[in-house]
Amino acid sequence: MTRTTPARPVSVEVLFPDLAAHRGRTTRLHPRPGRPGVRDSHVGGPMLWPDSEPWPVCHETHQPETEGYVPDEIRSARAAGVRPSTRTWPGAATPGANGPVPLVGLAQFFRQDIPGLAPGPGDADLVQLFRCPMTHGSYLERRYHLRWRRAGEIGRAARTSPEAPMLRWEEELPEPCVLHPEEVDTYPWAEDDTLPAPLIARIDAWEDAQVAAHGADAPTYQGDLSIPPGWRVGGFPSWASTGPMDIDCGSCRTPMRLLLTAGGDEMDTGSHSWMPLEDRNPSLRGLASIQGGRSVAEPTRLRFGRDRDLHVFTCPADPGHPARWVLS
Template structure:
């Protein structure tokens, strides 16, 4: 099934004609639970990985021998989904609650040192043929694969994530790795993606307001304040007014290309550490596909579904239910990526 973004509540270019010069596109991925195969773009599905290429591992020293088993996490999700579908208001049965308690237990892996190589989790893979806003990779690579460590124990603070992106030319992968290595336990269930098929859709997008010229940004702010003042006199159950950030510019959810949202922090320069070039947004990994603040982006095909069936399809949680923006160097795609959590 395709996914269709509803028309925007207002024509933002009619309100602010200058925005036409900043108009861009982004490809909403619309991941939904399914059974993707190795030849398709997916989240949490099998990856087309060469047999003779080492699987990405985390080598940073941190505790990695205790956590939850990925199979238990997937089973927990199945139980909860069945309970929600059966009786959304009643919740799990007593028997299901007992099983959930058992599945939530942590386990230890004997003999695993804090410096042993830890297999990263394969988060997603994206074929360029499927996604119009995905750029070509180094040397014409057409397949982007995303990995991360399943523990939050990296960087100077000791709480940062560890991300690894790899490019391949899919036509050159003739012998595939039959059984990728997997971590026995993970530190955070939000790092374990649920297998999802994608329903790509290219939509129009505009930059984050704070990155627009000061005069234009000020006019947008004044317009929003006027709408909020009008809404304050409306009945309590009246829908809120549209907002540039949440309804008219940058869609929520997993997407490729477009503009990054800086709704948590101030905009930060994302320049390539290798050559200094300003970097492009490559990918956004979002904890939610939509919520009450940006429900106008909920696809038409999902409008009658309960939230747990469409808003949280991948079961991925970034930070405090935020989003991960990954940037790449447009001058040389092989330069190291950078990322920001919002």
């Protein structure tokens, strides 16, 4: 099934003609629970990994834990529609507690499936995103890993992948999701110097007038007109938590490009207007029209930080330079 973003509540370029010069494109991925295959673009499905190559692991020291979840019990609980039970964390000598921990495959995208997906080093056409399921250091930092490949060079694929015997949070285990890519127009986050100052001032004044006239349900630029929520490729980063940041390559200092955004939620109360038409009851309006429950609002079951977006940036001068990760 395709997914179709509804028309915006108001035409942003009619309101602010200057924005036409800043228009960009992003590909909304619209993940929905399903059964993706190893050679499909997906979130949470089986990764296309060479049978002859060791699975990536994290060798760093991890924060000690007292309780957690068994992956298979998470899967069983989700199938039954209940919360999984916690278990006492194994002793320090248990593999995966303080030793090497297998990374969790979060997503993979083939360029042939995803409009706007930037090529990788050596014209790689497959990008894979991994995360260590454990936390690091006193600030509970996370470790991510980006792997580029040329899909046609992968011979025999591994049938299974290793996983940690326990996870600290249920949200460490992605729900396998198929994708429904859709390109949409987007506009930069309006704060600091992301847009000309006079234009930002006009946007702010318009938002204030909307709230004064229509209350909390009034459309806003940030929530309804600029950047859609959820998983997407390309486009502009949202800066709701941190404010705009300059992201430069650590190797050559080139300003980096947003490769993809991973979001835990496909909507919230301030962004529900982006929910596709196919996930709505046409006889209802607003937030009440959205149907599908958690499989639509939180399809991947993943979390990034405290309900933030994970922005993955790469270097346009050399995509082989290390990626950068920003939670915002």
